Amino acid sequence: MKTALIVDDSRxxxxxxxxxxxxxxxxxxxxxxxxxxxEWLESNRADIVTSDINMPEMDGFTFLEQMKRRCEPTSxxxxxxxxxxxxxxxxxxxxxxxxxxxxxxxxxxxxxxxIHRHLGCDATxxxxxxxxxxxxxx
Numbered sequence: 001m002k003t004a005l006i007v008d009d010s011r012x013x014x015x016x017x018x019x020x021x022x023x024x025x026x027x028x029x030x031x032x033x034x035x036x037x038x039e040w041l042e043s044n045r046a047d048i049v050t051s052d053i054n055m056p057e058m059d060g061f062t063f064l065e066q067m068k069r070r071c072e073p074t075s076x077x078x079x080x081x082x083x084x085x086x087x088x089x090x091x092x093x094x095x096x097x098x099x100x101x102x103x104x105x106x107x108x109x110x111x112x113x114x115i116h117r118h119l120g121c122d123a124t125x126x127x128x129x130x131x132x133x134x135x136x137x138x
Contacts, residue, residue, distance in 0.1 A: 007031045
């Protein structure tokens with residue numbers, strides 16, 4: 001069983017992501033902030049992490065930096081999920097080792113497909129859907 005840690009300050013978004021990503025092969029762990037996610041990572045391991053960028057306590061870039069430092073030598077793959085569309089931010093995130101930048105809103109099922117494919121899991125017991133047309137930047 002693989003584990004996905006999802007970090008977002010919106011509880012509604014966490015519920016949506018948890019519903020979309022949960023499958024027989026993927027356990028989803030929601031965290032309402034970067035500090036909460038870092039605390040969970042102190043005693044647990046995630047196979048993949050998603051994070052919003054614009055959060056009040058700690059932005060997603062700071063979270064990624066601290067996660068990489070704490071999880072050395074191997075930090076989990078990281079995906080950004082954000083409404084932010086400023087030019088250059090996706091490139092900055094990918095340069096910081098994020099595997100993709102996903103812009104909200106995205107088609108239902110596209111995130112699940114991307115994560116399950118990246119982890120080598122079967123997404124058939126989770127959400128169904130096609131690829132996100134232009135919403136995923138890697």
